[in-house]
Amino acid sequence: MSIPITSNGGLEMKQKTTMDSKVISNEIKVRNYRKFTFTLLVSALSVLALLATSCGGSDDATSNVAETSSSSETSETEESSSSQSTNEETAEEDTTSQAPEIDEDCSTASEARDDLFPGVMFFSEAQTRCITDIDWGDRCDEETGRLKIPVIGNPECFAPFVGDNGGATAQGVTEDTINIVYWRWQENDFILQYITGPIANDDTNADAEASLRGLIQYYETYYETYGRKVNLIFYEGTGNIADPISARADAVKIAEEYDPFMVWNGPTLTNAFEDELVSRGIACLGCGPSQQVDYYKENDPLSWTFSMSGEQNILMGVEYVTKQLAGKNAEYAGDENYHNQERVFGRLFIESGEASVENNNEFENQLAQNGVEIAETVAYALDPATLQESAASAISKFKAAGVTSILLSSDPIAPRDFTREATAQGYFPEWVHIGSVLADTTVFARTYDQDQWANAFGITTLSVRTNPLKSGAPYRYKWFFGEPAPADDSIAVIDPWPATFYPIIQGIGPDLTYDKWREGLNIADPTERYTTASSFSWGEKGRWPAELEYDFFGNDEVTVFWWDSDAQGLDETDAEGSGMYQYADEGQRYLWGEIPEAEIELFNPATSIDLYDDLPPGQEIPNYEPIQPGG
Template identity: 45%
Template sequence: MQPAHSGDDGSSSANLKKWGPIVGIVLVVGAVVGLVVATGGDDDDTTDTTAADTTAIDVEPDATEPEATDPDGEEPEDTDPEATEPDSTEPEATEPDSTDPDQPTGDITYPLSFAEAEEQGVAVEWGERCDTELGTVAMKWYFAPGCYAPFEGDNGGATATGVTADSIKVVQYLGPDDDPIISYLTDAIAVDDSNDEAEATLRSMLDMFSSYYEFYGRSIDYETYVSSGIANDEVTARADAVRIAEDFEPFAVLGGPALTNAFADELAARGIVCIGCTPGQPQAWYADRAPYVYGLAIGAAQARDHGREFISKQLIGGNASFAGDEAYQGQPRTFGHVYLSSSPESPALADDFVSGLTADGADVVEVLPYTLDPGSIQQQASQIVAKLKSSAVTTVVIAGDGVAPRDITREATAQEYFPEWVLVAPALSDLTAFGRTYDQSQWANAFGVTHGAVPVTPEESGYFALYRWWTGEEPPAADTIGVLIPNMALLVSGIQQTGPDLTPENMSAALFDGPTTTPGITEPFLSYGERGYWDGVDFSGVDDAALIWWDESAEGPDEIRKDGTGMYVFVDGGTRYLPGEWPTESALFDPAGGITIYEVAPAEETPPDYPSPAG
């Protein structure tokens, strides 16, 4: 099927830029969606669909009411049931009803996970897709989900918009190939995946998910939509959302414009689930649009909370010992904050972050925004560096994209300014592929917080390895597979956990009530809902972080398998920290215990070596 377009121009060649909405989220963590994928074993049931030869349990789903408006500014009508607050405690498996002596001993309610079946003593024919020793599907993947009982019976038919008895309509958003903003982001690292290669990769992975996941008698009707709007075009973004809603009537949309939340806002107002369809937003923004919008990466404010904790525990009150300028090295740290302003929420996020640092005792003397404008970034960089140098800032805390540091560091060298560079809430700047493009005399003094995990050789781990295991071949979109798949993986996981009664409200309950992933070193820790890590309900995925520093002489492959010099080093083997767990000391710039990449994952993070379905 040919993709739909929002304009007259076709899309014959494609590269990483069209995946801008999730590029900064996912390249760092090849399996960023694993949170729900790995939660299949113990989640509570959310539907009441029974079948013969199975034992009944009945749990009402939680739902959260959206506060979005429709395009005319009116409240959407009849789009949500009465909302309830998600349970803030870890879920417990629901016990089968034993009060009715006439209840059949073989009936269950879908969805039924392997762990629930074991606990309830229900016999299930799991089939070849399930590893009954582990209770997970037999996929060679760290995030292989728990097995779910194969469905038999009536799935309820049209349970929601885009859902029928036989199918679930899903639309993949693609940005235009000639978007100057996204091109600016991706030209620094050359990739040559075509649109056809991306489509082939996506459909092959969808075939894999469909073979191992339980969709309760339905298949996914998958289509693509190519926009004509650039990454920050709010008008086109909202028009695209309207057209997708009216022409396709989907249950869910994957992806969206990189630098505006208008697309997600419009879809939520129309009662359509969208995943990875907006740049990072404060959690209150997601809550106002629940249960429709989900992020994959850590939340914008959450990432800054990690940065604040690291800085407060390890940097405030000390000298700028990692600065390139020897004069700075003996001086107490004076901070400046440089941040990307990409939405109306950006200044508020920066103000809250700086206020927190100041409350912790930091001397913050400059707060400098920049915009992602290729035509003016050089001028912005010159002005930013001049102000930082004039204010004698020893330590620059930068929260931004992957390319602007190239211009800023080059300008810093031109102005003979050599401070410490501290990464907080990075979006691509914590990737080796981008770090190699920065002025190395500057970046040799860079370190900070990443929410990505220490990488493993792509042929051995992540989506690249998973595709090759499934097909026996390398993915057609070999460079960008880590960007293409995660939104889809989160959606299919949510569908499986929800059960036959598929609605946005029920899927939200399944995500919020399911258990978290297992903490690791080569994968992030992920959760949704109220888990105690953050205040309120968490609509984002990643919760933890690691510490990195730049080694300009290290050699090896980057995230897209390109060998080169200069790599990020993960401190203490890639140890990860949840909020409140950051230590007061770290081995920054100490090669002992540092790691750039694992050739193979640690044994406890290596999945079983199941035979490839391709033979």
Template identity: 40%
Template sequence: MQPSSDQGNGGASRKLKRYGSVIAIVVVIAIIGVVIAFSGGDGDDDSDVAGDEVVPPEQDGDPTASVDDDVVSWDDAVAAGIEDEIDWGERCDTETGRLEIPTSTPIPCYKPFTGDNGGATDDGVTAETLKIVLYWPDEDDILYRTAMDQIGNDDTFDEIVATAQDYIDLFEQYAETYGRSVELIPTPASGSYLDDVSAAADAEMIVNEIKPFLVVGGNLISNTFAEVLAQNQVLCIACAPGSPASWYEQRAPYVLDVFAGPEQRLTMTSEYVCKRLVGEPAVHAGDETYQDQERVFGFIRQDTGPESQELEDNFVGELAECGVELAEIITYDDPLALTTVGRDIASKLKDSGVTTVIYGGDVVAPPLLTAAATEQDYFPEWIITGTTFVDTTAFARSFDQEQWAHAFGVSTLAARVPLELTDGYFVHDWWCGVSPPADQTTALIFPAVQALYLALQEVGPTLDNETVIEGLFNAPVVGGNLLNPHITFGNRGIWDETDYQGIDDATEVWWNPDASGVDETGVEGEGMYMYVDGGTRFLPGEWPEGTPDVFNEDSAVAIYEELPEGLERIEYEPQGTQSCSG
């Protein structure tokens, strides 16, 4: 197994092209950081962060356990048999134990708090307020502007902030915040996402001048921004590129992410390959001669630094446990270089007899790689690993459709519903009487705010870094259904390492070039990802053995036109004072 050599370096203009089509969605993901990350780290310094060594908090094994005696959830009260002794207030539906907000995922009621919340329990915290920075690219940044134009998202930063503030105002009136209100501080970047110097300066400014409790968002191309925050012991969420678990451990507990990390995704992919593909013929290949041959696997990944080599080594080792030896491992650096070397890669895979290509690279490369494969008359199976946005319909429509018609595999994203049925859009219309200002981004903003208040309710009045991490590590499982991924943090017996990343499960998908509908940005078109068995999700170790039920339209869903059974909303009347941006 000989990796190919790196494909050049490239400067700022090349980086602009490389990341232009993905950065807009990436920065949107940054704003949702608290809720629900992809490709390996960027090769930045891997040294430990400054400050005292942090030991992960112990978990008592009770997922409903609260961090503070003043914190009593509905489930806690029911378990103790005291739910009828508590005045839950008008905001709580005492038939279900959920807040009277019409979401598809219940938000639990908490006992109303009275008393002293401890005041200034940490930086950015007072008795009345909780200071949170929302870090966002400068709208004049050519990288950001080009990216937004490329995906057709015209939501402005002001509209995004206004939409987030509407949701904050809603939750301030429903959720238990122990006497504190969130003070959201929008903070645009001072320079390009490609500029590590300005990223470091921004982080230093946030630490020394704003002094927040929490930062949401960051530079998701470089680790520099997150490194500075962690060295200064400021908690940040969705503020760095996805990296191996060891990277987060070294910076614990100050850097959190909300998606499955690259190591976790590859672990789920190796299980999928071992249980469902190995030893069987490549029946879904485009080349009929492959369809009678036992699968021969190759692996393509992007080389982003030492962390990506660590990820590869772990993946190769996991595959070896079930007898899979990769016939080829292809690495690339700059995806734009694939315009010239893509043919060589396709020829190399073809000459090695690879029937099944496991794709672990970025989202920019597939249009070039798949076009090159078609030019070389090479039509293998393509195995999806859930890397950055490769498993989104919006981007997959740009891949060579002759090739991608044979793509299937693992996605950590959940099955989809139309925009107007997402919680963010529906709840804003319910609460404010109008659609959200940032209508194209709202499906991502609302879960962030919702998750923030879920965490605040769980942590209680004593609010600091330690209690937040302890609260996350002991919080009830979020999601785990068709429309919402299973999200936990800490040591739950799911992953070998302490988990500082969110999504734990995945579903099986395949590409249907003939299906039509809207993509994730609301654009109508042809080509859709299909979710096997309606989007049924599996935790690590739970993937079934046997032949994948892919390319079977009878058992798959492209998009739910109505909320699935069991996830329907309960109708409620809005309470309190609606203060909306309009």
């Protein structure tokens, strides 16, 4: 028995089923719903998090976070930690005695689950127990047992909670509220502006706050929160996203003044923010750059993220190169002289700290163990002052080494300089994505030298995009409120935090603690596998080698894609233009170990897909009228 997290963010209970990874292709090949691609792993924040390892407040959305007096006394911190532990023990004693109800005369009572968290009940389990007196409320479609929300595979209804929720079950939790701090970068952060410059995004921080508060209202209308509402503190950082001093100071202030249960987001080019928070016993969800697996084990159960770990990216990259590319000719290079030549690999990666170097060394070591040699390795730094010089030097080295295929792990800006320099030097290799971030989005790829990028392909954690006006976070926001989100350009990169948080606490029940968060994720099924959505899981699922589990990282899949310089269509900001990423084999996605030995066909639009304007047949979203906000 398990608690699966649905692909649209709902924790639902159902009988766990297992499938051999090799026989689920019928399910995978169904082209399905996906949130707007420019989401979970595709933002200037999650992007930069990867680079570092390979890298309720006021209803007034524009109001400032209220200032309160601060205290940095060590004794107060220790007292808070002790109080939290006591509260968690007391709350567990109070709630674990609430055994789920079972009708003794029910013919299916023997099929009832024995692992429900106290206070949790959902539609199908109530039917199994022959419980008929639950008022499921306006949010539930009782004909299907699912929430009345416009998402494919909409999650199962959970019963409205009645009773004592345990009150202060954890730090930042009361009978009525859960303190959540959302960290947001400064609007004038010059590093972020440099990275996201090619995207015409005019959303302000006030827009972002208003949109996040709106999303929270949406989720709290439909998801069960056991008598509590999120008390959101929207916090604007005091330094740039790479400044460890201001990041640590922000964390200290957040910990001492706002007493959060959890922090969402953070400065993505320094570990200082997350390090300080977890050292004070505060949980982080995607609030720092992805770090080595040991970091998460040492800080269990406080640090969580959405993206693959560096180690997981290495495994996927090695598998792709060894199964699909090594020992074969460089048939996709721009230089026809390479087409009849066996691939010679070069490695180009962004160096953003010790972890990025260690990860690259491990990547090359694993390739070597599989008989794949790297002829030339070049690391570069994301520095506007030196990037062009780095590009000239790197291209000269690759060209001199006879490299036909560059294995690329980069930020979204550098490929522009490297591809321009390659053209200037008359060098046209294959450009192979191996863990690049945002470089795998159409909006950035259009800024690269198109004569070069016509030869780009590889693997990405992204999936086939869908029209954001017809599905995903932008669509749901407008459906619920009747108007677009104030942060209309970035609503989809704000949504992942509440979209992850609410289904998890719904499945945990009233006894909200960090340990229950961990336990709930561990017994939860992975999200469904679709070609238009990544499958996420945390915990021990058997998807990764034993040493990488318990898994603190969400995304588990990649797909193979290529750049079609002739295609016309919308990028992730809805701008019409030339050039689109195409997803091979109609976007089929792969877990570790599933990439086939048989060649995956590239550069053939007939077997690939770039974007669904309409959701595929059989995957339409259900049609419901929204519950009026505040209703």
